[in-house]
Amino acid sequence: MAYPLSYATLATDYSGDPLPWSLGVMALAVVTxxxxxxLLRAxxxxxxxxxxMSYTAILMRDLRQTAGFWLVSFGGVVAVTLSALGLYNGCARLGLFASIALGxxxxxTLLVLGSHAAVLALVFRVGILSSLKGELPSRAATISLYVVxxxxxxxxxxxxxxxxxxxQNVLKRQENRDVYRSVGDAVSIRLSGAFATRLDELDRKVGPWLRAADARGEIVVAGRGISR
Incomplete structure (x- = not known):
């Protein structure tokens, strides 16, 4: 049994899912x-x-000023998230959702702190008089621009x-729906390869239905395929 928060399980569940791309968009927005x-406070x-004041002193000053806002925002996000989960699934598996959300x-948060510290260091590379005019080191600013x-x-x-x-997936589904609509009331069954070791039991349960359909003159098509 796989642990729901293991890397293998999460990678399988979210591969091809829009959530990783959404996280990338959020990370890019946070950095920007x-x-x-x-830069606006240069x-x-x-x-x-x-x-x-030194670089460290200014950085700690910024963190202290934003600490209150972060706490209020954290409380608001928690309240909204719990309300949404309550409406969505009655807060089922709250621990799993909370662990992913906290991660x-x-x-x-680490991205915010790293970005703030890096850009503040960039501002410190400019002389004080030039910084008072709002100037930035052109090379470092250009590199930062392309990094984003x-x-x-x-x-x-x-x-x-x-x-x-x-x-394309929607169009393909529409084509498949048209095919099923043209077939009408036809019934199809699909047998998994898991029954390969129980062919006798399968023949006793499915065989009579197939033979009765054939006796009534209905067309029975048997094929072997690979599920994807």
Whole structure:
């Protein structure tokens, strides 16, 4: 029996699922918004540097200022999530959902902290007077821009590909529905390979039905295929 939170189980359940792509979009948005918020306060950081504050002191100051907002946001997200789960499945397997949600939240939190620290270090590479004017190191800023732009392009292409594949799947399902509609009241059965060791029992249960259908002049087609 596989543990529901094991890597193998999660990889099997979510492979091909839109959830990983959604997580990538969220991660990209987190990096972009965090970096933009730090860059918009470049002049404020320059003033703090004039007052003698170090990189570590400014970083800890930012974390203290956002701690209250994070706690309020965390409480709001927990309340909304529990309400949604209550409406969705009556909070069934709450521990499983909570573990996955906390894992995603921890990943995004580390991403926020890393992005904030990295962009703040980028701001510190500029002289204080230049920083007061809102200037940034051009080379580092360009590299940071492409670090965000390339994943965004890849995500956009992957989402577009998923939309195309979903459209093809819908068209294929429509074609299959048309085939079943043309068949009318025909009945078909599919026998799994799991019955290969119990052919006698299978013949006793299914054989009479097939022979009766053949005696009535109905067409019985038997085929062997591979399920996918």
């Amino acid at each position: 918004l965090t970096g933009a918020s730090v 002049k404020t950081y320059a003033v703090l540097r004039l007052q003698g 995603i939240a921890a990943f995004l 732009r390339v994943p965004a392009l890849l995500l956009a292409l992957s989402i577009a590909l998923s939309v195309v594949m979903a459209g």
